[in-house]
Amino acid sequence: MPQFTVTKSNLINAPVEQVHAAVRDFRRWPTWSPWFVLEPDCEITFSEDGRRYAWNGRIVGQGEMEITREEAPRSIEYRLTFLKPWKSVSQVGFTFHAKDGGTETTWTMDGSLPFFMFWMKPMMTGFVGMDFQRGLTMLKDDVETGAVPSKLEFLGPQSFTGSRFIGIRRTCAMADIASSMSADFATLTAWFTGRELPPSDKPFAITHRWDFKSGAAEYTLGIPVATAPGDLPAELHAGELPSTRVYAIRHTGAYRHLGNAWTAGMMRARARVFALNRKIPPFETYETDPRTVREEDTVTIVRFPLK
Template identity: 35%
Template sequence: MPRFHVRRSTLVEAPLADIYSTVADYSTWPAWSPWLVAEPDAEITISPKPREIGASYSWKGDLVGEGKITHLHLEPDESVRDEIRFAKPFRSRADVWFEIRQTHDGNLLAWNMEGKLPWFLFWMKSQMETFIGMDYERGLKMLKEYIETGEVKAETRLHGLVDVEPVEIVGIRQRCHRRELSEKMPPLFQQVHDLLEQAGLEHGRGASVYHHFDCKSEEMDFTSGFECNAPLVDLPEGLSLWSLPATQAIRVEQIGPYEHLGNAWSAAHQFLRYRKLKENPAGSFEVYQNDPETTPADELKTDVYVTVKS
């Protein structure tokens, strides 16, 4: 059976003891779980003494599946080693461990998973490593925030399948690695705004379209710009127009900093798999409900729409 290994890390501005005590305590896990954001009402069972060897954390839900993770070895202020067993959507097990150590750049927290895929899923090894890695990155962002501030200022609201009116978004289309999106997008919005203003064209809310994601290279093909308030007759040079007819989409509302937007996209795709729906290759999109220049980060609102095939 094909083996896989995923490792992601972050720097945390907190003492090693605080990092360890949070990670080793299963009672904190629901606050920063990258999966429960999609199904906060899932059934969670935690051992009475959640920071001891043999303690366990189990979950059961429609979107998150079913499984259990158990503490095997705890090294105070250094590491947490667990075993995770999945019951649904398919049976498997893996080793999970956290490394905590001081580095020249700060206190490092690394999250690892190593295991074997069932033989019938050998073809998914690369995809699994990519998507588990993305989940770990989302989880580490929330865990870092939780350790440093005592809370995670983000909320994910899954609204399910909804009807969507026709949409037109004008913007600039580019490609980049998914980790570069937060750096690439802001100047694109400014550039699109300036081009529309020079042409005397009004626009609506900010929006981005995701045309395609390459799982192997993790390259994203996207357009960033604005909703069209009226049909565009003459498109300014350098801009492209993306149109979507009336359709259905999975809508997820994300409240809080843009760095947690991945939670909304993950929730939408968890729902997509649960309902056995297929994503529309025409593209999916997100609409920014307020202005990041004038809105506190924890009050930002974004609607994510994953379009589905009819």
């Protein structure tokens, strides 16, 4: 069977004992788990001794996790059993090491795929790696502040009115997308400043490509306009976002957690909650200005075009 290994780490500004306790308590996992946020009404049951939990959901599938070995507060090892969408058993672990006044928290998985799914190994490694990174980022917020600023609302199918726009198309490393988009947004807003060309709607970003194998992302950051001038500088271009039916998910909270909305949408497409139109790339619209609202009040809507 095709084997894969995933390892992700994050530095959490809290003592080792505190981070270990947060991970050790399965009843706390729904607060920061990268999977339970995708399906808030997923059925979860906990064993009386606190060493095992099981889940069953339409989106996240079915399975259970059980502690098999621990050396408190340094490490915890688990057996992760998936029952749906396919049967498999993986070894999962956390290690906790004091570093720079905090705790370097490392999450690992050694797993396998059914033989007939060998071709999915790079994709699966990428998916699990992103899940682990989302989870560690939420765990960090939960431990450091006592809350995770990320809320999903599944708005479902709706109509989206397209528009012309002025934008920047860019390819960058997936890990650098936040800083790259921030720089491009600064370039766009600087170009609009002082011109008699007001935006006609809220800014957005189209995701053209998200390549787990190469680690590359390609996007267009755009600002809608009623009409686009013909004398744009080389780094800008005019385009059109088409009107279409979409499946919409509203995310309220820090932008660093927006991956929760994207993953929730893709998981729903795979679960056939909706049929994705692959001829139109998905996009996110920025409903609030992060410069004028609190981080936890930032609203972004991710839209997946429908067939």
